[in-house]
Amino acid sequence: xxxxxxxxxxxxxxxxALIAQPFAASAQDLPRNVRMVIGSNSTGGDTYQAxxxxxxALAEELGINIKVDAVGPSEAFKAVGxxxxxxTIMLHHDQSYLANLYGVPxxxxxxxxxxxxxxxxxxxxxxxxxxxxxxxxxxxxxxQAAGDGERVRVAIQPGGVSEIGFTAMRNxxxxxxxxxxxxxxxxxxxxxxxxxxxxFDGLADVINGSIQANEQFAExxxxxxxxxxxxxxxxxxxALEQGPEAGVGNLTREDMMQYAAPAxxxxxxxxxPFTFDKEFFLIYNQEMDPAQMETIDTALATxxxxxxxxxxxxxxxxxxxxxxMEEAAAHLQQKRDDYATVIESLKAPAAQ
Amino acid sequence: xxxxxxxxxxxxxxxxxxxxxxxxxxxxxGLAILLTHRRAITGAGAMWxxxxxGMDKIRFFxxxxxxxxxFLLMVPVGNLWPNTGLGFLICSIPFVALIGILYMHERDxxxxxxxxxxxVVAPTIVWWLxxxxxxxxxx
Amino acid sequence: xAIFEFLTPMFVFLIFAGTLVGIIxxxxxxxxxxxxxxxxxxxxxxxGLDNGLALLLGLYVGGISGGLVPAILLGIPGTPSxxxxxxxxxxxxxxxxxxxxxxxxxxxxxxxxxVSLAALFFFAPALAEFAIKFSYVEKFLIIFFALTVMxxxxxxxxxxxxxxxxxxxxxxxxxxxxxxxxxxxYRLIPPGTEYWLESGFSLLPVLIGLFGLATILEGAxxxxxxxxxxxxxxxxxxxxxxxxxxxxxxxxLLRSSGIGTFVGILPGVGGSAASILSYTATKTSSKNPDSxxxxxxxxxxxxxxxxxxxTGGALVPLLSLGIPGDSTTALLIGAFTLQGIxxxxxxxxxxxxxxxxxxxxxxxxxxxxxGIMYFAIRWLAMxxxxxxxxxxxxxxxxxxxxxxxxxxxxMFDVWTLLIFGIFGWLMVKLRLEVAPFIIxxxxxPSAEIYFVKSLESFGTLSIFFTKSWIAxxxxxxxxxxxxxxxxxARRKSRERAAGTSG
Numbered sequence: 002x003x004x005x006x007x008x009x010x011x012x013x014x015x016x017x018a019l020i021a022q023p024f025a026a027s028a029q030d031l032p033r034n035v036r037m038v039i040g041s042n043s044t045g046g047d048t049y050q051a052x053x054x055x056x057x058a059l060a061e062e063l064g065i066n067i068k069v070d071a072v073g074p075s076e077a078f079k080a081v082g083x084x085x086x087x088x089t090i091m092l093h094h095d096q097s098y099l100a101n102l103y104g105v106p107x108x109x110x111x112x113x114x115x116x117x118x119x120x121x122x123x124x125x126x127x128x129x130x131x132x133x134x135x136x137x138x139x140x141x142x143x144x145q146a147a148g149d150g151e152r153v154r155v156a157i158q159p160g161g162v163s164e165i166g167f168t169a170m171r172n173x174x175x176x177x178x179x180x181x182x183x184x185x186x187x188x189x190x191x192x193x194x195x196x197x198x199x200x201f202d203g204l205a206d207v208i209n210g211s212i213q214a215n216e217q218f219a220e221x222x223x224x225x226x227x228x229x230x231x232x233x234x235x236x237x238x239x240a241l242e243q244g245p246e247a248g249v250g251n252l253t254r255e256d257m258m259q260y261a262a263p264a265x266x267x268x269x270x271x272x273x274p275f276t277f278d279k280e281f282f283l284i285y286n287q288e289m290d291p292a293q294m295e296t297i298d299t300a301l302a303t304x305x306x307x308x309x310x311x312x313x314x315x316x317x318x319x320x321x322x323x324x325x326m327e328e329a330a331a332h333l334q335q336k337r338d339d340y341a342t343v344i345e346s347l348k349a350p351a352a353q
Numbered sequence: 354x355x356x357x358x359x360x361x362x363x364x365x366x367x368x369x370x371x372x373x374x375x376x377x378x379x380x381x382x383g384l385a386i387l388l389t390h391r392r393a394i395t396g397a398g399a400m401w402x403x404x405x406x407g408m409d410k411i412r413f414f415x416x417x418x419x420x421x422x423x424f425l426l427m428v429p430v431g432n433l434w435p436n437t438g439l440g441f442l443i444c445s446i447p448f449v450a451l452i453g454i455l456y457m458h459e460r461d462x463x464x465x466x467x468x469x470x471x472x473v474v475a476p477t478i479v480w481w482l483x484x485x486x487x488x489x490x491x492x
Numbered sequence: 493x494a495i496f497e498f499l500t501p502m503f504v505f506l507i508f509a510g511t512l513v514g515i516i517x518x519x520x521x522x523x524x525x526x527x528x529x530x531x532x533x534x535x536x537x538x539x540g541l542d543n544g545l546a547l548l549l550g551l552y553v554g555g556i557s558g559g560l561v562p563a564i565l566l567g568i569p570g571t572p573s574x575x576x577x578x579x580x581x582x583x584x585x586x587x588x589x590x591x592x593x594x595x596x597x598x599x600x601x602x603x604x605x606x607v608s609l610a611a612l613f614f615f616a617p618a619l620a621e622f623a624i625k626f627s628y629v630e631k632f633l634i635i636f637f638a639l640t641v642m643x644x645x646x647x648x649x650x651x652x653x654x655x656x657x658x659x660x661x662x663x664x665x666x667x668x669x670x671x672x673x674x675x676x677x678y679r680l681i682p683p684g685t686e687y688w689l690e691s692g693f694s695l696l697p698v699l700i701g702l703f704g705l706a707t708i709l710e711g712a713x714x715x716x717x718x719x720x721x722x723x724x725x726x727x728x729x730x731x732x733x734x735x736x737x738x739x740x741x742x743x744x745l746l747r748s749s750g751i752g753t754f755v756g757i758l759p760g761v762g763g764s765a766a767s768i769l770s771y772t773a774t775k776t777s778s779k780n781p782d783s784x785x786x787x788x789x790x791x792x793x794x795x796x797x798x799x800x801x802x803t804g805g806a807l808v809p810l811l812s813l814g815i816p817g818d819s820t821t822a823l824l825i826g827a828f829t830l831q832g833i834x835x836x837x838x839x840x841x842x843x844x845x846x847x848x849x850x851x852x853x854x855x856x857x858x859x860x861x862x863g864i865m866y867f868a869i870r871w872l873a874m875x876x877x878x879x880x881x882x883x884x885x886x887x888x889x890x891x892x893x894x895x896x897x898x899x900x901x902x903m904f905d906v907w908t909l910l911i912f913g914i915f916g917w918l919m920v921k922l923r924l925e926v927a928p929f930i931i932x933x934x935x936x937p938s939a940e941i942y943f944v945k946s947l948e949s950f951g952t953l954s955i956f957f958t959k960s961w962i963a964x965x966x967x968x969x970x971x972x973x974x975x976x977x978x979x980x981a982r983r984k985s986r987e988r989a990a991g992t993s994g
Contacts (some may be wrong), residue, residue, distance in 0.1 A: 034436035036490060042531045042899070045816070045826035053534060068436065070900035071491050075690055080901075086525075088435035105676040107667065107690050159364075160670045188949070189925055191673035191941070194759040194815040202627045204949050214828065227624065227837060250834050296688025316832045322454055336811075358953040367948065368668035368677040371940040373660045373716040380653040380683050389650060393923070404921060409715035416712045417895055420705075420888070422912060441893070448883040455882035456716045466883055479893060490901035491893065 004283035030120055031293055033087045035060075035067045038077040040093030041102055047213075047319075049060060051281045054313050055121050058304040059297070074100065075107040078284075081115065085288035090297075092121070094281045096161040098337045102344050105160040111284050112334060120329040123234035123320040125244060126211035128260070129166055130219070132200055133228035140170075140267050143207065147174045150339045156188040156196040156205035157280050162279055163209045164167040164256070165340060166235050166267075169275035172343050173267045182347065201226060212257065213318055216250040233267065234260040236278040243320045269343060280322060280336075282329055287344050297327050415455045423448040432492040438484040438491030445476035498542040498849040506543055507550040507853055509620055511860040518561075519743065519872075521568045522894015523701045523885060525555025526820045532855025533826055533853070541831045541846060546853045548827055553605060553803055553857035554818050556797035557865065560597040560796055565590050565875050566887070568704045572695055573799040575930060576771040578703065579645070580784065580791030587787060591873045595733040596789050598865045600745060604797035605858040607749035608804025612811075613851050614967020616840065622814035623757045628949060629959040632942035633693050633966035638765050641772035642928035647787060655670050655925045658908055664940060666692025672941050677813045687862045695764075696893040698906035698933060702926055704891045705913025708884050716880050744790055748797035755798075756805020763802055763818040764934050770798030773969075777974045782984065785927070798895050804854065811839050811847065893949045905923040 012217050037056050041048035052069045060067040063292040072080060074093065093111075102311065113119055129140075137153075144348055147153055157163045164187070180194040182234035188205045188311050190196050199205040212234065221228035234241070234257055241257050248254045258264055262274040269275035304310050305323035312319050324332060362370065387394065423444055431440020451473035457464055481488045508534070517528035517539025528551040559574030564581030577597060577843035584593040611619065626634075639656070648651020665681060667690055668674030711717075715825070738745070748770035755766040775784045784791050806817030807824075814836035816822035828835050833843065840847045865872075868907070895909040899922045919926055946955060956963065 031575045032435060036436045036901070039901075043822060044533065045823040047829075050826060050830065065438075068488055068490055072900050072902060073691070075897070076902055079687075084435075086435065100676075105789075106678055107668065107676075120681050158670055158673070160676050187364075188676065189673060190945075191669075192760070194809075194813075195673055197813075197815070198624065198627065198759075199949075202949075204627075213834065214836070216832060217814060217838040250836075250838075317829055318832075321570055359951060360947050360953060361951060362944065362948040364675055364948065365677075367944050368675055369875070370677050370751075370944050372664050372679050375657055375664065375936075378653070379657050379661055382650065382657060386650055386654060404713075405710070408713045412712040412715055413709065414710060417914075424892075424903075424906055424910065427906075430639070444890075445889050449889055450884035452888065453881045456712070456884060457634075458718065458881075460718070464879075464881075466829075471882050472885065476889060483893060483897070488534075489531060489897045492895060492901075492903065 002083060007266060009018075009272075016274055017186040017343075018142075019254055030294055031065055033065050033084065033123060034088065035065055035068050036080070036089045037069045038072050038080045038089060038091050039069060040077050040091070040097055041153050041310075042071055044071045048092070048281075050317055051124070051314075051319055054310070054317065054319070055092070055304075056151050057302075058307070058310045058313075059300055060196060062300045062304050063296070066149040075197040075259065078111075078115070080180045081284060081286050085286045087286075087293040088133060089286070089287050091115075091284040092281060093284060094279050095165075095277075095333075095336070097284065098333070099157070099161045099165055099340065102337070102341050103160040103164060112337065116285040116287055116288055116289065116294070116326075117330045117333055118285050119298055119326045120282040120322050120324045120332065121301070122281050122314055123236070123278045123279070124211075125240045125242050125257075125320055126213050126318065127162065127166065127235045128205050128210050128231055129170075129207055129210055129233040130200075130210050130215055130229045130233075131232050133221070133223045133225075133230045135206065136205070136229065137232065140173075140265055143159055143170065143185075143232070143269075144174050144181075149183045150181075150184060153185050153207060154188050154205045155185060155230070156190050156199040156295050157192055157264055158196070158209070159187065159189045162277075165232070166209060166275075168340075168344055169235075169269060169277075171347055172269065174267060175276070175347070176271075197227075200229070207232065212249050212252065216252050220251050223313070231260045233265050234309040235274040235275070236261055237278050240320050241280045242323075244318070245308065249318060265349075269339070278322075280333070282333060284348075294326060409416055412455055416452065418457070419448060419451055427492040438489065441491040442476055444492075445480075446473055449476060478492040498845065499852060503543055503546045503849075503853070504568075504712045504856060506539070506547040506603060507856045508860050510547040510550020510552075511554035511857050512550075512864055514551040514556075514942045515558035515561075515861065515864060516554075516576075518555040518558020519592055520890050520894065521562050521566075521570055521704050522569055522891050522898065524559075524571045524696065524820075524898070525552055526823065527897065528552075528555040528660065529820050529823045533973045536827050537830055541828075541833060542849045544827055545824070548859070549850060552824075553800075553861050553915070554853065554864075555820070556799055556803055557601045557605075557861045558797075559799070560601065560792075561594065561829055561872055561875075563940070564593045564792070565873065566704075567707060568887070569699060572699055572934065573767050573802065574795065575699070575703075575764065575934075576767045576795035576798075577792055579644065579771070579795075579927060580786070580788050581795075583785070583787035584789070584792075585876065589787070590876055591869055592733040592737075593789070593792055594788075594873060595704075595866065596737060596868050597792050598862060598869070599605055599738070600748075600793040600796035601800040601865075602751055602858055602862040603745050604749040604800030605854075605861070607746065607797075608742040608801040609751040609854050611750075611753045611852065612804040612807050615667065615807045616812045617837075619757050619808050620837075622810060624963065625757070625960070626758055627959065628945040629955055630962050631758065632939065632946055633963055633970065634755075634758070634761055634769070634820055634940060635765065635939045635965055637970050637973065638769045638772060639931065639939065640973040640977070641768055641775070644781065644932055645927045646925055646981075647932070648925075649981045650976070651923055652925045652928045655919070656928035656932040658924070659934075659937035660939065661932075662693065663933045663936030664692075666690055668768065668789060668940075669937075672719070672937070680757070685866050688907075693908050693912070694895075694899060694902075694905050695934060696898040699889045699930060700894055701909040701912030702916035702919075702930060704887060705909060705922070707915025708888060709913060709917040710794045711880060712885065713917075713942075716884075717827075718880070718954065730960040738793075741790055741793055744793055745797050747773060747777075749801040750793040751803020752798035753805035753808075756802040757808045759809050759813075759815045759817055760938065762938055763806070763820070765805065766802045766939075767795040767798040767804075768803070768934070769930055770794045770919050772973060774918060775863075781976065781980050800858075801859070807850070809855075810835060811850075814817070814839065820848075834923060837841065872987045877879070
C-alpha cells in the first residue's frame with residue numbers, strides 16, 4: 002500500500018539528505034521536492050487527473066517528489082512566476098492562452114513572460130449537444146437556421162475552452178452568410194450542471210459539454226426530458242483515432258468519428274475545418290535553468306515510451322500526446338495564432 | 354405593470370448589478386442605524402477609551418505582534434528548503450512556545466515544562482502528518 | 493450472497509479508517525471533509541473501486557460529522573457546515589453541558605445520515621428528476637429563504653441585518669467567477685490590491701478568523717482567565733444526557749434531515765446552506781424562538797441532522813445525473829473516472845454492484861461514526877479542561893494550517909485569517925453581529941449568481957413570483973420567516989421596555 006511507502010519516504014526525507022539538499026543540487030538536477038501547480042481549483046476534474054497521472058510517472062522516473070496543487074489559473078501563474086529555481090512548475094491546458102485571448106482579467110499570456118513546455122496529453126471530449134427531440138440534426142442545420150434568421154442559443158462557460166467552439170460556429174455562420182453570426186447567441190453559464198440545467202429549462206438550444214459527462218444522457222430515451230444528442234465533437238481525427246476502440250459507454254470510437262471532422266465539419270476557413278483538441282502542457286518560469294527543462298523533457302520521453310503510463314491515461318480517456326518542448330511550443334503557438342485570428346476577426350465591427 | 358418589471362442584463366456589465374444593489378441596501382441600513390443609534394455612536398470615543406483601559410495590553414498586542422511576525426517569517430524561511438514544509442515547522446515551534454508563555458499565569462517549571470514539550474511535539478506531529486502522510490503543501 | 497463479494501474485512505476496515513480520519517479532519521478547525529477526501533483520493537487508485545469508495549465515503553461521513561466537536565466545545569466551527577451548531581452548542585458547553593450537547597449532536601447526526609441514506613436508496617432517480625425542476629429562480633429563492641435567518645439570529649434587528657448585508661457585500665469582492673457563470677470581471681477591489689484580492693476572500697480562512705482567532709483575541713484582551721476545570725464538565729444532574737431531550741423533537745429531526753437531504757440534491761446550492769436552512773426552519777416553527785442561540789438543544793439537532801442529511805442527498809445527483817451535489821462529492825467523480833467508470837443517468841442501472849456497495853459503505857460509515865464519536869465523548873469533552881495557554885497556541889497553529897492548505901498553498905489565505913480575526917474582534921466592539929455576517933458571507937456568491945442569472949435569462953422581475961408553484965411555495969416560507977422574526981423582535985423590544993420601566 003502507498004501509505005507504507007510514504008512512511009518510508011518520510012523517514013528517508015527526515016534524514017540529513019533533506020537538510021543538505023539546497024547546497025548539493027547541481028544545475029541540471031531538479032530539486033528533490035517539486036510542486037506542480039495546476040490551472041484548476043478542482044481536484045476532481047480532468048486537469049488534476051492528467052497532472053497526477055503524469056506527475057506520478059515523472060516523479061518515479063526522476064526519483065524526486067512531485068506534489069500536485071490545485072491552486073487555480075491566476076494563483077498558478079503567480080506561483081510559477083515567483084519561482085525560478087525549478088521547484089515550481091505549472092500544468093495547464095489551452096484555457097491558459099484562450100482566457101488571455103478572450104481578455105479575461107487575471108490571465109497573462111503564457112507565451113510572454115513564461116516558457117511553454119512539452120505537451121503531455123489530450124482530453125478529446127469537448128462536444129456540443131442538443132436535446133434529443135431538437136430539430137437540429139447536424140451542425141449544418143444549426144448554421145442553416147442561423148442563416149435563415151432563427152436565433153440559436155448556445156450554453157457555454159465564457160472566456161475559454163468552452164467558448165472556442167461557439168466562436169467557431171459564429172465564424173462559420175458568417176462565412177456561409179455574413180451577418181447570420183448575430184443569430185448564434187451565447188447563454189453564459191458556469192459548470193456542466195448549469196449548462197445541462199439551461200437545456201432542461203429550455204433556455205438553450207445547444208449546449209457545450211463533453212463525451213465523458215454527457216454520454217449517458219445521450220443514451221436516454223427520447224421521451225425523457227434529460228435526453229440529449231451529440232451534434233459535434235471538436236477533437237481532431239488523429240486524436241480520436243488513438244483513443245480506445247470501445248469508446249465511452251455506448252459511444253464507440255467509430256460513433257465519435259461521425260460527430261468530428263471530417264464527417265461533421267464546421268469550417269474555419271475556405272479550406273480547413275475547425276478542430277480543437279484540449280491539450281495539457283507544462284509551463285515554466287522564464288528564468289528556470291534550461292538544463293532542468295531538458296531533464297524533464299528527457300524523463301518525459303522515457304515515461305511516454307512506457308506502456309503503463311499510456312494505458313493509465315487511456316483508461317481515464319486521455320490520449321497520450323507527448324511533444325518535446327521546442328516542438329510543443331511551436332505547435333501551441335501556431336494553434337494560438339489560428340484561434341486568435343478567428344476571435345479577432347469576429348470582434349471586428351466591419352464584419353457585420 | 355409588466356413593462357415596469359422588465360430588465361435587460363448586459364452580460365459584460367453584469368458583475369456590477371449585485372454589488373450595486375447590496376451597496377445601496379447597506380447605505381440605507383447605515384443611515385437608519387445613524388438615526389436610531391445616535392447615542393451609542395456619539396459615545397463611541399468613551400467606549401474605546403474604556404476598552405483600551407480595561408484590556409490586558411501585553412497579552413492582546415503580544416498576540417497580534419507574534420502572529421504577524423510568525424506569518425511574515427514562514428514563507429522566507431520555507432524558501433530556504435523549498436516544498437518541504439520546514440518553514441512552517443521551524444516557525445511554529447517558537448510561536449507556540451512564546452504564545453504559551455505569554456498566556457501563562459504562573460510561569461514556573463511545573464507549568465513551563467509540559468507547555469514547552471507540547472510546543473515542540475505538536476508542530477512536529479502536524480508537520481509530519483501533513484507533509485508526508487497527507488502530502489499537502491506547507492510553507 | 494452477492495453482497496459478500498464486496499463486503500470483505502478489508503472493505504469494513506477501510507470504512508472504519510476513513511470514518512476515523514474523517515472525524516479527525518472535521519474536528520480540526522479549518523480542515524474539512526472535502527480536504528480529507530482530496531488527500532486520500534490518490535490512494536484509491538491502488539485500492540480498486542469498491543474499496544476505494546469505502547474509504548472515501550467513510551471520510552465523507554466522518555468529515556461532515558467531526559465538525560460538531562470544536563463547534564460545541566470551543567465555539568469554533570470545525571467545518572463551514574457546522575456553523576449553526578455553534579449557536580446553541582457553545583452556550584451549552586459554557587453552561588457546563590458540553591457532554592450533553594455533544595451527545596445530542598451525534599444522535600442527530602446519525603439520524604440525519606440514515607434518513608438521507610434511505611432517501612438515496614429508495615428515491616434517488618425520482619428525487620433527481622424533481623431537482624432539475626429547480627432553475628435559477630427557485631435556487632435564488634431557496635438562498636433567499638436561508639438568508640432570512642439573518643434577521644432571526646440578530647440581537648438588534650437593524651445591526652444584525654446590516655451585518656448580514658455587509659457579509660454579502662464582502663463576499664462579492666474579487667472576480668465575478670466565470671466557472672460559476674460570471675463574466676470574469678473584477679469589482680470592489682481597492683486599487684493596488686488586485687494581486688491578492690482578485691479571487692476575493694476564501695470562506696474557510698474568514699470563518700476560522702471570525703470564530704477562532706477572534707475568540708483567542710478576546711481571551712487575550714481579558715488576560716486569559718483560567719478555564720473550566722475538569723470538575724465543571726461533570727457537575728450536576730442538569731448536564732447529564734438523557735434520551736428525553738428528544739421528546740417532541742421527532743418532527744424537528746425529520747424536517748431537518750429532509751431539508752439537509754434536499755439541499756444536497758440541488759447542485760450548486762452548497763453544503764453549508766443545508767444546516768443554515770434547517771436551523772432557520774426549526775427556529776421559525778418553534779414556539780419559543782427566542783431560546784435559540786442561547787443553548788437550545790433543538791438548535792443543535794436541527795443543525796447536525798441538516799448537515800448529515802447532506803451526505804446522502806449530495807450523492808443523489810452524482811449517481812443519477814453525474815452531477816455532484818457539493819464540493820466533496822465533486823471529488824468522487826475523480827475516483828470514478830480514474831477507474832474508468834462513467835457516472836450519469838444510467839450509473840445505477842449499469843453498475844448495480846457498485847451502487848449496492850456504496851449504500852452499504854454509507855450505512856456502515858454512519859454506524860461507525862456514531863460508535864466512534866459516542867464513546868469518545870468523555871475524552872473529547874476534556875479538551876475544555878486543557879489549560880488555555882496550551883490549547884490556544886495549538887489551535888492558532890492548526891488554523892494557520894487549515895487556511896494555508898484549503899486552496900492548496902496560498903499565503904494570502906493565512907493573512908485573511910488574521911484580517912478577519914481582527915475584524916471579528918472589532919465587530920463585537922462595534923456591536924455588529926458575527927452570526928448574520930458569516931451567513932451573508934457564505935450565501936452571498938450563490939445569491940448573486942442565481943439572482944443575476946434569473947434576470948439575465950428571463951428578463952423580468954416578475955419571474956420570481958410567477959416561475960412555478962415551487963417559487964410560490966418558497967415565497968410563503970420566506971414570508972413566514974420574515975414575519976416570524978419581526979414579531980419576535982417586537983416582543984423582545986416590548987419586554988425590554990417593560991424591563992426598564994419596571
